[in-house]
Amino acid sequence: MWKRCSFFACNGLLILYLLLRTSSLAHAEVYYVTVAGLGGEADYDKEFTSLALDLNRLLVAGGRDAHVDVLTGRDSTRARFMEVLNKVAEDAKPTDDFVLVLIGHGTYDGIDYKFNLIGPDITAAELARLCNRIPAGRQLIVNTTSSSGGSIVALEKRGRAVIAATKTGTEKNATVFAHYWIEALQDPAADVDKNESITALEAFQYATRKTAEFYESQKRLATEHAVFDDTGQHEPVRVPAADSGEGRLLSSFTLIRFGATQKQFNDPAKRNLLAKKEELERQIDTLKYQKAAMSQEDYKQQLTRALLALARVQAELDK
Numbered sequence: 001m002w003k004r005c006s007f008f009a010c011n012g013l014l015i016l017y018l019l020l021r022t023s024s025l026a027h028a029e030v031y032y033v034t035v036a037g038l039g040g041e042a043d044y045d046k047e048f049t050s051l052a053l054d055l056n057r058l059l060v061a062g063g064r065d066a067h068v069d070v071l072t073g074r075d076s077t078r079a080r081f082m083e084v085l086n087k088v089a090e091d092a093k094p095t096d097d098f099v100l101v102l103i104g105h106g107t108y109d110g111i112d113y114k115f116n117l118i119g120p121d122i123t124a125a126e127l128a129r130l131c132n133r134i135p136a137g138r139q140l141i142v143n144t145t146s147s148s149g150g151s152i153v154a155l156e157k158r159g160r161a162v163i164a165a166t167k168t169g170t171e172k173n174a175t176v177f178a179h180y181w182i183e184a185l186q187d188p189a190a191d192v193d194k195n196e197s198i199t200a201l202e203a204f205q206y207a208t209r210k211t212a213e214f215y216e217s218q219k220r221l222a223t224e225h226a227v228f229d230d231t232g233q234h235e236p237v238r239v240p241a242a243d244s245g246e247g248r249l250l251s252s253f254t255l256i257r258f259g260a261t262q263k264q265f266n267d268p269a270k271r272n273l274l275a276k277k278e279e280l281e282r283q284i285d286t287l288k289y290q291k292a293a294m295s296q297e298d299y300k301q302q303l304t305r306a307l308l309a310l311a312r313v314q315a316e317l318d319k
Contacts (some may be wrong), residue, residue, distance in 0.1 A: 007151040011234070014289060026180055028096050028097060028223075028275075029066070029067060029097075030066050030096065030099065031067045031069075031070065031088045031092050031096060031098045031099070031134075031136060032066060032067065032068045032099045032100075032101075032278050033069045033070075033071075033084055033085065033088065033092070033098075033099070033100050033101070033270075034052050034055050034056055034059075034068075034069070034071070034103065035070075035071045035076060035081060035100075035102055035103065035104075035115075035117075036048035036049050036052035036070075036071065036072040036076055036103045036104055037076055037102065037104025037115055037116045037145065038104060038105065038116045038117055038118050038226070039105070040105065040116070044105070044174070045073075048072070048103050048104045049072040049073060050174065051103050051179065051182060052070050052072050052101075053070065054069040054070075054182055055070075055072050055101060055103075055182050055185070056068060058185050058186065062256050062257065067088075067091070069084050069088075072104055072194070074118065074238075076104075077119050078119060078120045078122050079119075079122070081117065082122075082130060084130065085130040085134065086130070086133070086134075088133045088136075089130075089133040089135070092134050092135055092136040093135060093136070094135050095137060096135075097136055097137075097138045097140070097219035098131070098134050098135070098136035098138070098139045099137075099139070099140045099141075099142070099253075099255070100127075100131065100140070100141045100142070101141075101142045101144070102115055102142070102143045102148070103144050103178045104116055104143070104144075105145055105146050105174065106143070106145035106146050106148050107121070107146075107147055107149070107172075108147040108149075108169025108170065108172070108230060109167070112125070112150075113147060113150035113154065113169055115127070115143075115145060116145075117163045119204050122176040123150035123154075124150070124153075125154045126249075126286065127141075127151070127154070128153065128154045128155050128157070130240045131155070131157075131160070135271065136162075137159060138159060138249070139157075139159060139160040139161070140160070140161045140163070140200055140253055141155055141160065141161070141162045142163045142181060142200075143155075143162070143164045143165065144165045144175060144177045144178035144181060145165065145169065145175065146165075146166065146171065146172050146173055146174055146175055147166060147169045147170070147205050148164035148165045148169075148175075149165075149166040149167045149170075149171060149227060149236070150168065150169020150171055151164060151169075152227070152229055156232045156233075157232045157313070158233070159249075160230075160232060160252035161200060161230035161249045161250050161253060162228065162230070162236075163200070163204055163226065163227075163228045164227055164228070164236065165177035165178070165211075165224050165226050166224045166225065166226070166227075167225040167226070167227045171219045171223055171225065173223040173224065174316055175210055175224045176224070177207055177208075177211050177226055178241065179238070180206065180207035180208075180210035180211055180214075181203055181204075181207040183206075183207070183210065184198060184202070184207050184210075185203060185255060185280045188258070190202050190203060190205075195261065196257060196259040196260060197254050197255075197256065197257045197258070197261050197262035198254070198255050198257075198258075199250065199251055199252070199253055200250040200251075200253040200310070201240065201247055201250035201251040201253070202251075203255060204226065204228055205251060207226065208226045208238070210211050211224060211226065225238070226238070228247075228250060228313070230246060230247065230248065230249035230250050231244060231246055231248075234246060242288075242291075242292065243275050244278065248285070248286060251282070251285050252282040252285070252286075254278060273313055273316050273317050275309065276313050277313045277314060277317060280310040281310065283306055284306050287299065287302055287306065288305055
């Protein structure tokens with residue numbers, strides 16, 4: 001379907017899609033689950049708990065559509081983790097989003113990745129089965145642990161973006177990626193397009209850059225190299241790739257809003273308009289990804305329509 005239509009090359013199809021998509025997004029909710037795993041040492045336990053609670057505060061303050069769960073300390077058990085994910089599976093709808101963030105240590109034996117918890121650990125394959133039961137149409141898993149690259153193959157799926165702090169399961173040292181992922185959600189500098197919101201791609205790029213700067217400042221050999229896959233069918237990458245579509249889902253996944261955008265999001269009279277604006281911005285980005293597969297005339301027509309629609313929505317928001 002996508003190839004025959006050259007990605008919405010048929011007249012009017014893009015606008016119809018946008019109307020249908022934005023009407024569903026207006027009612028979408030977000031389910032966040034953050035887990036601070038077993039530290040093994042007092043300092044790590046304190047660090048992981050602090051990071052998880054910092055992230056939790058940001059997410060709770062981020063908007064009224066968020067359902068936020070955080071597991072730390074004694075709650076970080078396999079049984080409790082499974083209970084929370086099963087509850088999300090019961091409550092979430094296909095129009096909703098789901099975000100899972102793992103903070104802590106991971107291990108990889110060449111076959112299985114495991115996230116370290118109090119008591120029995122949980123494997124990437126088990127996590128995948130639990131997340132597959134969650135009907136949310138868009139999912140994001142951010143695995144900030146050591147050896148997290150070993151989890152990607154099991155977790156990847158169409159409609160799900162997976163971020164790992166390490167490029168393989170063999171990068172086994174403790175990571176710093178989680179620090180900068182959370183920092184990205186608080187630093188306006190991460191907002192590359194200056195629309196007062198931070199997407200998962202912007203957060204990834206910020207955290208990746210800051211992680212590299214950390215190792216350089218410490219004059220240490222980098223032992224972690226973050227990667228992502230958001231197509232469910234390609235090798236993990238470090239930068240977006242238009243030819244494969246890698247980065248498209250991450251760029252559409254808004255995590256945090258601030259300033260005027262956050263006020264609009266929390267204003268019932270403005271929220272539907274903001275949802276339409278953000279979807280139009282996402283579709284403009286998608287058109288740019290698909291430019292090479294479209295005729296120049298089709299691309300210009302579709303882009304012009306989307307830009308005009310965006311301008312109209314922005315005018316309504318500015319009233």
